[in-house]
Amino acid sequence: MTRIVALDTFDVRFPTSRMLDGSDAMNPDPDYSAAYVVLRTDDPGLSGHGLVFTIGRGNDVQAAALAALAPHVVGRRVDALAADLGGFARALTDDSQLRWLGPEKGVMHMAIGAVVNAAWDLAARRAGKPVWRLIAEMAPERIADLVDYRYLGDALTRQEALDILRRAEPGRAARTAQLLEEGYPAYTTSPGWLGYPDEKLARLAREAVDAGFRTIKIKVGASLDDDVRRCRIARQAIGPDVALAVDANQRWDVGPAIEWMRALAPFGIAWIEEPTSPDDILGHAAIRRGIAPVPVSTGEHAHNRVMFKQLFQAGAVDLVQIDAARVGGVNENLAILLLAAKFGVRVFPHAGGVGLCELVQHLAMADFVAISAAKEDRAIEFVDHLHQHFDDPVRIERGRYRAPTAPGFSARMREDSVRDHLFPGGRAWREADAPLPARVGT
Amino acid sequence: MTRIVALDTFDVRFPTSRMLDGSDAMNPDPDYSAAYVVLRTDDPGLSGHGLVFTIGRGNDVQAAALAALAPHVVGRRVDALAADLGGFARALTDDSQLRWLGPEKGVMHMAIGAVVNAAWDLAARRAGKPVWRLIAEMAPERIADLVDYRYLGDALTRQEALDILRRAEPGRAARTAQLLEEGYPAYTTSPGWLGYPDEKLARLAREAVDAGFRTIKIKVGASLDDDVRRCRIARQAIGPDVALAVDANQRWDVGPAIEWMRALAPFGIAWIEEPTSPDDILGHAAIRRGIAPVPVSTGEHAHNRVMFKQLFQAGAVDLVQIDAARVGGVNENLAILLLAAKFGVRVFPHAGGVGLCELVQHLAMADFVAISAAKEDRAIEFVDHLHQHFDDPVRIERGRYRAPTAPGFSARMREDSVRDHLFPGGRAWREADAPLPARVGT
Structure with missing residues (x-):
């Protein structure tokens, strides 16, 4: 015992x-x-x-x-x-x-x-x-019981969660095999840190495309002139067919976000991430209306399921980030993934940092097998940084996360690190x- | 130096x-x-x-x-x-x-x-x-400079804040004298704790009215039958002319909040406080629509000015609590008070706890003198508890807070305590x- x-x-x-x-x-x-x-x-x-x-x-x-x-x-x-x-x-x-x-x-x-x-x-x-598989092999009723439905009653009941999970159940085995074979799409933010010089941005962007990534993301929000130049450099480096996302890390108020993004829209923006305060649900909705059809996104700092519920109810986002270590763990992220499935919103998990790639891949993969049944219209963020400090680091091949097979959540750090x-x-x-x-x- | x-x-x-x-x-x-x-x-x-x-x-x-x-x-x-x-x-x-x-x-x-x-x-x-007077004697420009307008641009600009402050400026001296003479209205929650037996509720409610309070508040949300009985007891104890507010402390989802409050509405409810998650702006708006004309309120757990901004923008509340020790201090509470003035929402400061009465009275009084210019349509919560541990405890007379006159924020605890x-x-x-x-x- x-x-x-x-x-x-x-x-x-x-x-x-x-x-x-x-x-x-x-x-x-x-x-x-x-x-x-x-x-x-x-x-x-x-x-x-x-x-x-x-x-x-x-x-x-x-x-x-x-x-x-x-x-x-x-x-x-x-x-x-x-x-x-x-x-x-x-x-x-x-x-x-x-x-x-x-x-x-x-x-x-x-x-x-x-x-x-x-x-x-x-x-x-x-x-x-591995955690993704532990979840993906649970009965729908058991997954539904993992979620705290408090404050969700006007958006997602246990019965609705169960309906979503049961709808996905027949295809689980095929999707598990597919995942192990194909991996899960990744996108990379490694080229786009704000402190990098232009030359480094261009070089890393080209290298990302050569390595198989179909989406890159760059940081924006400090200077509009710089951002116009950096978006042009990035777009030239990756060509017309690779997606270019931008991330303002909460820098703007509503009005400036709309003006700024109208100036960047010509570069073909896959989404603007965190244009303003993560608390500002109505603000995101206003920005989305103001810059349509440029997609709006947030979520890495959204602090719980109640905030995600409202982002979906308000039509404030086109897609959403989840973060493995911001909300109340796997259980609350399952609530968020079920809400996203209910509202038909795509999930692009936030990663990078320390161990966030290692953790969040499990959530995205469990979602693919047992909840949304979708993966090719979404991608997990990847930053090539600090993975060497983990016992079971992520494996990226041709721009895709390989499914982890070792037991656990890939969360164990090396003792010497x-x-x-x-x-x-x-x-x-x-x-x-x-x-x-x-x-x-x- | x-x-x-x-x-x-x-x-x-x-x-x-x-x-x-x-x-x-x-x-x-x-x-x-x-x-x-x-x-x-x-x-x-x-x-x-x-x-x-x-x-x-x-x-x-x-x-x-x-x-x-x-x-x-x-x-x-x-x-x-x-x-x-x-x-x-x-x-x-x-x-x-x-x-x-x-x-x-x-x-x-x-x-x-x-x-x-x-x-x-x-x-x-x-x-x-005292802090209330320090603020109330500052020039409007100086008060306006205390506020961080980040994320408020779509609701309150510095210029709008300045307009509010300038409008209130001519009456400052008269209102200061009035405040020192009359005090500021209080309401009491001391009778209504959920763990108290009915007899104690009735007795404390009568004592509150005898002591001069014009509003009392009781806790609800654990059992509807109990709440119906307790509201009836409270209403009988205080008579038809004293206001009866209820506080659910975030207990309900949206649907249950509406059902519950429809059952309590016949007792003449001054407001329902915290019916659901403090994060749920859209939920409060839905509850307000569902139980109109019963007033809806929240704010003691609203974590920053961005949340208050949205509560006002969404028409989610009829009145609002502020808390002296939940948000980023005096400065952020000034932002919230200015937002409330802009949107014409009354403020009923949250107090009780340890030292919250001592602190928040200063904010309400500064608001009266320098911002909203109103006090008789609102009241500061009062709970008669733990004040003996402070150097400069609040003074309540005939159901009103006396304005503190000692220097400071009334925040100093007794060393022996x-x-x-x-x-x-x-x-x-x-x-x-x-x-x-x-x-x-x-």
Whole structure:
């Protein structure tokens, strides 16, 4: 009878700000970080892993929020946990005292998400399956029971969720085989960081197309003149047939977003991502009306299912991002995927950061097999960065994610990476004052 | 040249769950708590005080978030801080790495709010004025500069804010005198906690009317039968002329909220507060349409100005709560008060908790003198609880808040109270396992 005996937390940070990787209009100098959580059991061979991605300062606050959840976890039987991951997620979100700190948003909710994800990692390792497959092989009723329908009643009932899941059930085996054979489309943001010079943008954009990507995304929002020039460079580099998306990372108010995007529209924009505050549902709807037919998108910072529900109800978006580590874990993302299926909205999962690619691929693949049954009209973001710190890093081939086959959520970090990047005492930080190493080839 | 030399944090908790004070449909057993922050200066007679109200678990996480802001504060010159409180607030909310943890919501944003409020307390003590008066005596241009207009452009420009402030300017002196003479209307929630038996509800409701309150509020949402009975008891106790508000503390989905409130409407409901998720702008709008003419309200958990903007734009509320310790401090509450004035929505500030009455009275009074110029069509919540722990507690006379006259934000806690209620080592917690004391008179 295996039990969870400890919830360990780690403040892991990578000194990425030195190279301007990850720079955008709102985040000029991120140090990509993870508040990393490990659920240890009394079986030395079995543990669960999760993380909250942050961009530096405050990662210690996030780790403190993870630690605050230990009383909900330590002592639980692993078999009971694995049998009722819906009940487990609700036990965390329904702690009324912790709920006050959100509710269902910000530091506390992200901590809950990471612990819920760690429980999924644990359950999947125990079952010997990757998370996407663990979900995709559950009966529709069981998947439906994973979702908290509170506040969704005017948009998605359990019965409607069940109808969606049952409709997808007959094709599951064929789609699983197809996924293992073909992989899942990826798009890349690696060329388009705001801090990169034009030459590097053009070169990386060409390399992305050569590597098989059918969509690239670049950051915009700091200067309209620069953005017009950068969109022209990117479009020239990728040619007319590859899609070009842009991402403003919440930079604009409603009016400026409309003006700015009208100026960029001639370059053939696949979508504008996060044009304004992630809280501004009505603002996104107004922007969408103002720049039609340019598609509008948001979601990586949408903090829970209630926000996604309203984005869909208001017709505020053409497509949507999900993020594996922003909302309340796998369970809330299933709610969001079911809402998206109900409203017929395509999902382009947000990734990059630390471990976000590793995690979110499972959600997109479970969605393809068991929920939306679609993948070729959508793509998972990919940034080629920091994957070497994970035990089971993503595999990208010809612009597509290969389906992971190892048990778990691909969420386990390498022990030496964790040790070396502990903040502030780890080797990488002790050496961070040293001169920058020469960097070849980028 | 006085400088801030330290940011001290304290995890202060009161074991209120033992008496069911503060119990409602979502929060059955709160331990009212404060993550308390003190900005110390090199002048031993000058410090600034702020707090985040929480209901127990997680107060340590909130304190960690306060501590994370120390680098933004320690070393600042007090004169420069007091001269540019708008710039100070923006420096905190615009820290891109910390912003990722919200953005502008949850634990990190509440911490920013508490530190901004502590800076206001400091500035007001230095000026020798209560905060309401410090604001009310600023030139309209200076008040307008305190606000961050980002994401508000489609609803409130700086020019529109200035127009509102200038319209109110000629009457300021008369309204200040009127406020000092009459006080500001209060309403009370003390009778209506969900855990109280019927007899106690009836007795406290009668006592509230006898004490001069013209509005009382009771908690609803756990059981419709109980709520019908409790509304009947309350209405009988207060008679036909005193207003009866109800508060569901986010308990319902949209459909159930409409059904429930149709059943309670015959008792003459002044407003239904927090019928559903505080994130659900469209849901509140649907509920309002569904139960008209019963007024709908929310706001104590609305996490920033972007949410209030949309509540107004969507016509989702008839009136609104503000909370002194949920959003980004005085500055963001000024944005919300200006938005409310622009849209003609009445404000009934949320209070109770720990120190919320002490803080929010300043905002309502500044609003009366310098912004909306209205007070008799609105009221500040009052709960008679825990005020003895503050240096300058609120004074209620005949159902009205007396205007505070002492310098500062009324935010300073008594040193012995802080010491005795430190968690987990303070005297109150060491003794919390002892038998309950006999309680007389309530």
